[in-house]
Amino acid sequence: MTALLSVQRVTKVFGGLTAVDGVDLDIEERSITSLIGPNGAGKTTLFNCLTGLHRPEVGEILFSGSSLIGLRPDEITDRGVARTYQNIRLFGRMTALENVLVGQHLRLEASHWSAVLRTARQQSEERAARELARDLLDFVGLSGREGVVSTNLPYGDQRLLEVARALGSRPRLLLLDEPAAGMNPSETDRMMDLVHRLRDEKGITVFLIEHDMKVVMSISESVAVLDYGEKIAEGTPEEVRANARVVEAYLGPEVEVQEATESASH
Amino acid sequence: MPVESATRAVRTGLVAFAFLAYLIFIGVPGKIGGSALPVLALISALFIWLALRRESAALSGTAVDPGPGAYQKKPGWEIGPRDTSDASPFVDHLPFSVVTGFVLKGVLAGCTTGLLIAVLSGVSATAMGNGVSIQPVFDKIVPVNVAALIGVSPGQIAQAEVPLLRFVLQVLFFAGAGLLAALVAAAARSSQSQAEQLARLTTRLSGPTTVNVARYAGVALPFLLLAYIAWLGLPGVSVFGSNEGTIRLLITLIATGSGLFALRLSLPGRERTVVGVLLGLGVLAMPFILDQFQNSVMGLVFIFVMMGLGLNIVVGYAGLLDLGYVAFFAIGAYTYAFLSAPFSSPYVSSLLLLLGVAPESPLLGYWMALPVAMLTAAAGGILLGIPVLRMRGDYLAIVTLGFGEIIRLFMLNLGELTNGPRGILEISQPALFGLSPSSVTFGLLSSQGWIFLLALVSSALVAFVAIRLNDSRLGRAWFAMQEDEDVAEATGVHLVRTKLLAFAIGATFAGMAGQLYAARQINIFPENFSLFVSIDALALIIVGGIGSPAGIVLGALALKGLPEVLRGVDEYRIVTFAALLVIMMIVRPAGILPSARRRIQINDPNEMGPDSKIVSDGEAEVVQTAGVAKNAANGQEEAM
Ligand SMILES: Nc1ncnc2c1ncn2[C@@H]1O[C@H](COP(=O)(O)OP(=O)(O)O)[C@@H](O)[C@H]1O
Ligand SMILES: [Mg+2]
Numbered sequence: 001m002t003a004l005l006s007v008q009r010v011t012k013v014f015g016g017l018t019a020v021d022g023v024d025l026d027i028e029e030r031s032i033t034s035l036i037g038p039n040g041a042g043k044t045t046l047f048n049c050l051t052g053l054h055r056p057e058v059g060e061i062l063f064s065g066s067s068l069i070g071l072r073p074d075e076i077t078d079r080g081v082a083r084t085y086q087n088i089r090l091f092g093r094m095t096a097l098e099n100v101l102v103g104q105h106l107r108l109e110a111s112h113w114s115a116v117l118r119t120a121r122q123q124s125e126e127r128a129a130r131e132l133a134r135d136l137l138d139f140v141g142l143s144g145r146e147g148v149v150s151t152n153l154p155y156g157d158q159r160l161l162e163v164a165r166a167l168g169s170r171p172r173l174l175l176l177d178e179p180a181a182g183m184n185p186s187e188t189d190r191m192m193d194l195v196h197r198l199r200d201e202k203g204i205t206v207f208l209i210e211h212d213m214k215v216v217m218s219i220s221e222s223v224a225v226l227d228y229g230e231k232i233a234e235g236t237p238e239e240v241r242a243n244a245r246v247v248e249a250y251l252g253p254e255v256e257v258q259e260a261t262e263s264a265s266h
Numbered sequence: 267m268p269v270e271s272a273t274r275a276v277r278t279g280l281v282a283f284a285f286l287a288y289l290i291f292i293g294v295p296g297k298i299g300g301s302a303l304p305v306l307a308l309i310s311a312l313f314i315w316l317a318l319r320r321e322s323a324a325l326s327g328t329a330v331d332p333g334p335g336a337y338q339k340k341p342g343w344e345i346g347p348r349d350t351s352d353a354s355p356f357v358d359h360l361p362f363s364v365v366t367g368f369v370l371k372g373v374l375a376g377c378t379t380g381l382l383i384a385v386l387s388g389v390s391a392t393a394m395g396n397g398v399s400i401q402p403v404f405d406k407i408v409p410v411n412v413a414a415l416i417g418v419s420p421g422q423i424a425q426a427e428v429p430l431l432r433f434v435l436q437v438l439f440f441a442g443a444g445l446l447a448a449l450v451a452a453a454a455r456s457s458q459s460q461a462e463q464l465a466r467l468t469t470r471l472s473g474p475t476t477v478n479v480a481r482y483a484g485v486a487l488p489f490l491l492l493a494y495i496a497w498l499g500l501p502g503v504s505v506f507g508s509n510e511g512t513i514r515l516l517i518t519l520i521a522t523g524s525g526l527f528a529l530r531l532s533l534p535g536r537e538r539t540v541v542g543v544l545l546g547l548g549v550l551a552m553p554f555i556l557d558q559f560q561n562s563v564m565g566l567v568f569i570f571v572m573m574g575l576g577l578n579i580v581v582g583y584a585g586l587l588d589l590g591y592v593a594f595f596a597i598g599a600y601t602y603a604f605l606s607a608p609f610s611s612p613y614v615s616s617l618l619l620l621l622g623v624a625p626e627s628p629l630l631g632y633w634m635a636l637p638v639a640m641l642t643a644a645a646g647g648i649l650l651g652i653p654v655l656r657m658r659g660d661y662l663a664i665v666t667l668g669f670g671e672i673i674r675l676f677m678l679n680l681g682e683l684t685n686g687p688r689g690i691l692e693i694s695q696p697a698l699f700g701l702s703p704s705s706v707t708f709g710l711l712s713s714q715g716w717i718f719l720l721a722l723v724s725s726a727l728v729a730f731v732a733i734r735l736n737d738s739r740l741g742r743a744w745f746a747m748q749e750d751e752d753v754a755e756a757t758g759v760h761l762v763r764t765k766l767l768a769f770a771i772g773a774t775f776a777g778m779a780g781q782l783y784a785a786r787q788i789n790i791f792p793e794n795f796s797l798f799v800s801i802d803a804l805a806l807i808i809v810g811g812i813g814s815p816a817g818i819v820l821g822a823l824a825l826k827g828l829p830e831v832l833r834g835v836d837e838y839r840i841v842t843f844a845a846l847l848v849i850m851m852i853v854r855p856a857g858i859l860p861s862a863r864r865r866i867q868i869n870d871p872n873e874m875g876p877d878s879k880i881v882s883d884g885e886a887e888v889v890q891t892a893g894v895a896k897n898a899a900n901g902q903e904e905a906m
Contacts, residue, residue, distance in 0.1 A: 051756055073756040083756065091749040094742075101739070102746040106758035108739045112767070115738030116731050122738070129739075169758050 002065065004029040004205050005050070005081075005173055010059035012045050012229075019045040020056070021229035027173070032199055032206045034216045036240075037226035038249065043209045044086055046226070047175050051083050052076045063173070078106050082171035084162040086178045086209070090150040096161050097146035100133035103168020136164045139202075140194055156187040163194065167202075174198060176208035180215055188212065192219055217241070225249070484524075484531040485541055491521035492548045496555045512831055515560045519567075519827040522549065526816045526859065549722060553715035561714035563830040565786055568721035569779045570826045573803045574810070574818040575728045576775025581804065582813040582861075583736055584768035585748025586654075587663040590670025591803050593650065594643040594773035596795035598780025600677060601639040603690040603790055605630040614683075632696035636781060643777025644770040646673075651769035655762060658751070670800050678792040689791035693784050696720060717786045724782065728775050729815045735771070744768060802826070809850055811857025820858045824850075 003026035012020040019042040027033050035043050048054040050061060052073035061068040068076050082103075091099050108129060110122035137146055140160040145153065150161055159179055166174055176195070180188040192215055198204045210216045216223060216237065223240040225233040227249040233240050240246055498514050525545045532541040553561055573595060580588045604614055630638065650669050654662050677684045684690070695713065711719065735741055743764045746754040755761050784790050802825060810821025850858070 053752065053756065072760075073752075074758045074760050077756060077758040085753070089750055089753045091746045091753070093749060094745060098742060098745075102742050102754070102757055102759070105739055105743055105746075106760075110739070112735060112738065112740050115740065116734045118734065126738070165757065 003027055003062075004064055005207070006060075006062040007046075007050070008060040008062070010046070010049055010056045010061060012042070012049055012054055012056045018229050020049065020226075022059070023226070023229070023231045025224055025231065025234070027205060027207055029172075029205055030199060030203055031221050032195060032208070032219055034220035034223045035207065035209045035226065036211070036213075036216055036223060041226040042229040043226055044177055045229075047083060047177055047209065050076075050175060051081060074106060077169050077171075080170070080172035081175065082166035082169050082173075083175035084159070084166055084177055084179060086181065088155075088158045088162060090158055090161060090165070092149075092151040094150060095146060096137060096142060096148050096150055096153065096164075097130065097133050099150055099161055099165045100136050100168045101129055103165035104129050104132065105169075107168070107170060133164075133168065136167045137161075139167070139197070140164045141190060156183050156190075159183065159191065160194070163198075167198075167204075171204060173205045173207060176206065178209050178211060180210060180212055188215060195219060485528045488521050488525035488528050488545060489548060491517055491524065492551070495521060495552070499555045499557065511557065511559055514556070515563055515827070516831045518552065518556060518560060518564060519823045519831070522552075522564075523820050523823050525549065526819060529816070530859075546726075550719070553719040553722070554710055556715065556718070558712045558714050561712055561718045562786070563827060565714055565718040565721050565782075566830075567822050567826045568718065568725045569783050569786065570803065570806060570822040571725040571819050572721070572728050572775055572779035572782075573799075574807045574822055575725065575732050575815060576772040576779070577803045578772075578807050578813065578815070578818055579732060579735075579744075579775070580768050580772040582807060583741060583744040583748070584765065585744075586765065586768060587659065588666045588769075588772070589663045589797075589800055589804070590650065590666035590668065590673075591772070591776060592795050592797065592799040593670045593673040594646050594776035595780040595783065595799060596673050596677060596792075597643045597646045597773075598639045598777030599784035599790050599795070600684065600690070600780075601642045601777070602632070602635050602781040602784045603693050605635040605638060606632070606694040607690045607692050632694070632781075632785060633698075636778070639777045639781040640774045643773045643780065646777075647769040647771075647773025648766055650773075651766045655765055667797070667800075670797060674792050674795050677795065684792075687792060689789055691789045693788050693790065695788075696782075696785050714786070717782065720785075721782055724778055725819075728778065731771075732775075733815055740764070740767065805847070807857075809847065809857060811860035813861035814857065814859050817857050817859035817861070824858070 005025075005027040007023055007025040009022045009024060010020055011018065011022050021042070023042075023046060035046070037043055045054065049056045050068065052068065052071055052075070055070065059069075063076075063079055063081060066079075068079065068081070071079070091102060094102070108125060110119070110125045114122035134146060137143060140163050142153075142157060142160055142164065145157065150158065153161060163174075163176070163179070179195070180191045183191060195206055195208065196219070199206055208220075210219075220237055222235060223233075223237050224231055225240060225243075225246050227245075232249055233243040233246045235243070495514055495517055498510065498517070525548070529538065529542055529545065532538045552564065556564065573591070576594075577588065577591050580586050580591070650666065654665050657665060678687055680686070696716070736744070743754065743759045746757065746759055747761065747764055751761065783794075787794065806821035806825040807818050808821070809824060810819070811817025854860070
């Protein structure tokens with residue numbers, strides 16, 4: 001089985017700083033993969049390379065067999081890659097529903113003329129889009145919040161709305177940048193449940209950056225570790241946990257490994 | 267109405283009066299002569315409005331919605347359908363008399379001002395037969411000023427015998443201004459929930475009759491004003507004497523503006539449709555009942571409405587600050603001029619020869635030239651758009667500003683092509699079915715009335731297109747781009763296409779406006795297309811409310827119409843105007859009639875009620891209308 005996403009020797013340099021350094025990574029279809037690493041390791045930068053916000057100096061990114069290098073962000077989204085942001089970036093003055101509708105933008109085809117004339121086709125397309133937007137809001141757990149202006153949503157709901165917006169483009173691969181950051185334990189559980197349902201019910205491949213080791217260990221089928229832009233380990237959660245370089249670079253002293261092991265076994 | 271607020275209303279009237287008295291003593295009315303009355307009426311209306319606003323701000327302490335459950339951190343500005351069983355605390359705490367109170371207080375404050383003016387005039391006036399004679403009481407200054415106030419020009423002072431009817435009407439006019447201010451304040455308040463709020467008030471909180479009276483008064487006002495304008499235009503009717511023309515213009519401006527508020531006060535659904543259609547017919551009748559001068563001003567106003575609507579697409583919807591918008595206006599105007607004026611530039615004629623067409627004049631009529639002007643302007647829009655695609659904010663503003671100037675300098679200096687500073691003369695008039703303003707059969711409509719009519723129809727068309735586009739995926743993409751360009755792109759918005767569409771559509775509207783402007787002016791010169799046109803267009807959408815077409819119409823009425831009424835004040839015109847603008851932006855920072863989204867941005871909890879909604883959500887609106895109906899039904903049951 002060929003990977004859905006194949007990252008090959010990707011390198012991104014900012015001035016003198018090599019933020020991502022020759023990273024190789026394969027992500028299987030319908031898998032949940034975590035990317036971990038200390039702050040400033042280059043995780044977000046890698047996501048930015050995948051979504052076209054940055055163009056890597058070296059390397060190749062193959063999605064479903066074709067290259068994403070040099071494509072505009074909207075073209076990449078069109079291919080089926082959607083994302084959320086570490087620091088929430090919703091369209092603040094738009095309602096929850098409208099945010100998801102913008103997410104569907106490139107799946108809507110009615111011409112602008114037909115919007116002026118409100119043709120039957122355009123109207124039914126709009127209705128379907130609203131329908132789908134509501135379904136997606138329900139799916140992420142924001143039923144009944146569609147009319148709320150997104151800046152007025154509580155923090156946790158804003159993260160969920162970002163996921164719903166990303167789902168609007170009907171992605172095959174969803175990149176989640178620290179989806180549980182700043183959430184309380186029950187909100188985190190909700191988010192993790194959502195990640196599972198994304199894969200199980202919608203068949204979406206999930207690639208996420210996460211700091212909470214408990215979450216990472218319990219949710220992911222495979223884990224990749226970045227440190228100073230380099231991939232230092234990759235494998236199942238157990239393998240990564242046992243990896244000496246990871247322990248040194250990221251997990252720190254022995255005690256923490258112990259803790260991680262314990263919490264994973266709960 | 268509680269004694270306290272009645273006192274406040276009278277006090278407001280007194281303050282307004284003190285201000286007026288001050289103006290009289292420094293001799294302003296005498297100086298501005300003919301148009302003293304409307305100016306002062308406006309000033310007093312403004313005072314009243316300010317006072318009412320202060321009160322409404324004090325009131326809005328009750329307007330904060332804690333929202334359902336612990337869901338909301340900030341006052342909940344929910345948009346979209348609401349559960350009708352979920353009674354908003356806002357509605358329950360709002361005193362039923364709010365709207366009625368506003369109206370009564372407005373009238374009271376207006377009458378105080380009016381009566382005091384009557385008293386002041388009375389001091390110096392003695393009954394004389396069936397009229398009132400103006401006598402000098404104080405010095406030279408005062409009678410001239412008082413005379414000007416009641417519509418007698420300083421020159422007429424010697425034999426001033428003012429018909430009693432006219433005198434009474436002047437006084438009533440002030441009361442009317444107060445009433446209008448009250449309605450505007452009431453409408454502005456109700457806009458936070460739009461008509462739904464009023465519907466709930468009428469049905470739930472007893473006193474439905476009084477509130478309905480206020481609402482119907484608001485809806486009826488523009489029609490009354492329209493009838494009044496028509497009556498003033500009848501031969502033999504002279505109410506305001508030498509000021510007739512200016513005052514009729516002022517009332518026309520007010521009628522058009524209050525029409526927009528009336529539309530807002532009407533309940534969504536059938537009532538709004540009926541009011542809208544009737545208002546539309548009333549406004550369409552205007553070009554036929556106004557005279558040449560009033561029509562020419564209104565024509566200009568609506569040409570700028572078109573400009574405003576176009577610029578609003580670029581600035582308001584897409585969030586791209588364009589300071590060179592006049593360029594497309596100029597392109598539209600010059601394109602039509604080339605095609606329809608006797609002047610033929612050597613370039614154009616050699617081009618025609620190349621194409622094998624014999625040059626004749628005019629090349630194209632108005633309607634044939636229209637698509638050409640629109641396309642040329644759109645091309646200009648794209649031409650400007652491409653180099654600035656990657657620019658944001660200040661840089662974009664500066665570059666576009668330069669573009670506007672380049673086009674003007676081009677017109678000025680390419681003498682061969684454009685006739686330079688001598689301009690292009692004798693541009694032909696739009697004709698329809700062989701009818702033109704100059705033809706005898708066209709007697710009903712003056713030439714400027716014809717231009718006004720065209721401007722009205724074109725503005726309506728442009729507004730229609732703009733609103734529909736904004737309410738589609740394109741509008742959402744524009745707004746998303748304005749919110750966060752990078753995220754919009756990553757979410758799937760094609761930035762280049764979306765930006766260029768905004769520039770091109772905006773430019774097309776300006777091109778249409780420019781063509782009509784050229785027809786209106788007959789002769790155009792490069793200096794007609796200075797930077798100030800861009801600034802005017804931008805100012806009118808800011809004053810009216812960025813992103814809100816109704817606000818833009820109000821902005822154009824205020825910015826292009828009022829200065830014409832203020833003509834008499836020439837030396838004070840700009841100062842008065844600047845002061846008005848400053849006050850405006852303090853009182854309503856988001857514009858006169860802001861769009862729901864802008865109100866969120868300004869973040870003023872007074873402005874957004876708990877059940878505000880973004881109208882673009884068409885379906886939600888239907889649901890909501892149904893909700894209102896249901897609510898109304900509930901309310902009636904409760905009342906029984
Ligand atoms: N646009 C940028 N320009 C310059 N340096 C950047 C940029 N984005 C990220 N960096 C740098 O790259 C490194 C990796 O950052 P980032 O990918 O955000 O880390 P992580 O998400 O793993 O915490 C950091 O040192 C950061 O300062
Ligand atoms: Mg990061």
